[in-house]
Amino acid sequence: MGTEPEQYFDELETMTPEARQKYQDDNLYQTIGYAYRNSPFARSILDKAGVRPFSIRTARDLELLPVSRKNDLIEAQKATPPFGGLLSMPAADIERVFISPGPIYEFQPSGIQWFAKAFYAAGFRQGDIVVNTFTYHMSPAGILFHEGLRHCGATVVVMGTGNTDALIKAMLDLKVTGFVGTPTFLLAVIKRAEEMGYSFEKQFAVKKAWFTGEMLPPSLRKVFEGNYHLDTSQAYAVTEPGGAIAYECREKSGLHLMDEYIVEIVDPQTGKQLKPGEVGEIVVTPIHTKGWGLVRFGTGDMSSIVKEPCPCGRTSAKITGFLGRTGDAVKVRGMFIVARQAEQLIASFEAVSRFQIIVDRQANRDEINLKLELKDDSGDKGKLIDDVNRKFQDICRVKLDNIVLVSPGTIPEPYQPIQDVRKWE
Numbered sequence: 001m002g003t004e005p006e007q008y009f010d011e012l013e014t015m016t017p018e019a020r021q022k023y024q025d026d027n028l029y030q031t032i033g034y035a036y037r038n039s040p041f042a043r044s045i046l047d048k049a050g051v052r053p054f055s056i057r058t059a060r061d062l063e064l065l066p067v068s069r070k071n072d073l074i075e076a077q078k079a080t081p082p083f084g085g086l087l088s089m090p091a092a093d094i095e096r097v098f099i100s101p102g103p104i105y106e107f108q109p110s111g112i113q114w115f116a117k118a119f120y121a122a123g124f125r126q127g128d129i130v131v132n133t134f135t136y137h138m139s140p141a142g143i144l145f146h147e148g149l150r151h152c153g154a155t156v157v158v159m160g161t162g163n164t165d166a167l168i169k170a171m172l173d174l175k176v177t178g179f180v181g182t183p184t185f186l187l188a189v190i191k192r193a194e195e196m197g198y199s200f201e202k203q204f205a206v207k208k209a210w211f212t213g214e215m216l217p218p219s220l221r222k223v224f225e226g227n228y229h230l231d232t233s234q235a236y237a238v239t240e241p242g243g244a245i246a247y248e249c250r251e252k253s254g255l256h257l258m259d260e261y262i263v264e265i266v267d268p269q270t271g272k273q274l275k276p277g278e279v280g281e282i283v284v285t286p287i288h289t290k291g292w293g294l295v296r297f298g299t300g301d302m303s304s305i306v307k308e309p310c311p312c313g314r315t316s317a318k319i320t321g322f323l324g325r326t327g328d329a330v331k332v333r334g335m336f337i338v339a340r341q342a343e344q345l346i347a348s349f350e351a352v353s354r355f356q357i358i359v360d361r362q363a364n365r366d367e368i369n370l371k372l373e374l375k376d377d378s379g380d381k382g383k384l385i386d387d388v389n390r391k392f393q394d395i396c397r398v399k400l401d402n403i404v405l406v407s408p409g410t411i412p413e414p415y416q417p418i419q420d421v422r423k424w425e
């Protein structure tokens with residue numbers, strides 16, 4: 001935050017729409033052509049789909065190809081060890097290999113500043129001393145975040161996962177100014193420090209916290225920012241296609257897409273691209289490295305695209321963040337609804353303590369019923385129903401059929417935010 005002019009990491013962040021289109025189209029075209037010639041994995045995807053590489057000229061054309069998933073990579077690597085035909089650069093140019101559960105061997109070329117843009121937008125600079133609490137073993141997290149911070153000039157304390165008390169001591173001794181980890185872990189660190197008798201606010205120098213790897217609920221963000229005066233930021237990262245996909249700016253209302261990838265939001269059942277605002281699966285094609293023969297990688301994560309210009313001056317589109325997994329999404333009248341999206345919109349209504357969406361089917365039509373548990377009986381109920389109706393349609397893009405106000409404790413346990421009771425006969 002602050003009033004100083006926004007600084008950008010590179011010129012890509014502020015490209016005009018035309019320049020971005022050209023940059024992405026050119027890189028996509030070259031990447032697909034190169035992958036077709038050099039990666040047997042990519043070649044077989046195109047050949048099976050009957051698509052020639054020169055037919056892929058723009059993001060829209062990617063719809064011609066199927067979405068590849070984690071399991072496809074595991075199977076390919078089993079069939080053709082070690083890299084499953086995904087490698088399309090000389091093996092000697094690989095800087096390092098990560099091992100993801102599967103196992104999937106992920107190789108990376110050198111010289112790419114994978115996470116620097118995300119840390120830069122979050123305000124990390126020279127003079128910062130940052131604890132990196134992600135693991136440095138096997139997974140890309142530790143080392144890639146480490147390098148990203150270094151590219152912004154920050155000093156990194158190589159912490160990794162493990163001993164919370166040792167971490168707390170290091171944070172105090174070294175006057176650490178930044179924390180990199182998961183929101184849950186930072187909360188645990190703060191609580192532990194308080195148990196040890198410290199005042200996190202008064203005795204620690206931490207000013208910034210950067211999160212990835214799990215969602216940052218608005219309520220927890222409020223705790224960090226309100227109670228502990230931390231400036232929080234988050235990034236969305238996926239291991240298989242190479243790292244950071246999207247990152248927050250100081251506006252903290254959505255995550256800017258990296259221009260090094262083509263990011264599509266698609267219907268996970270059909271692979272068809274969805275419109276801005278519609279919730280679907282995040283599908284990623286890296287276009288900044290010729291090393292990977294990875295085309296249309298389905299992340300299994302749900303989000304939606306925001307196209308409105310961002311006051312920060314970055315011109316890329318944003319995603320609304322991680323809204324859930326494809327398995328948790330319910331498709332109603334052609335639109336996906338995920339619990340987190342409903343959660344976010346309900347959270348803005350003070351009077352409501354809990355909600356449940358029940359999806360039913362009557363006379364061959366999907367019906368969406370919303371139950372709201374109220375904190376107490378006061379307040380204008382008619383207005384509440386109108387406001388929730390309007391906001392639901394705005395955000396979830398489908399109209400509710402019914403809202404029922406119920407008393408506290410009515411929604412059954414175990415709590416299911418969305419219940420799909422449709423019978424398909």
Ligand SMILES: [Zn+2]
Pocket residue numbers: 249250251256310311312313314
């Ligand atoms: Zn922005």
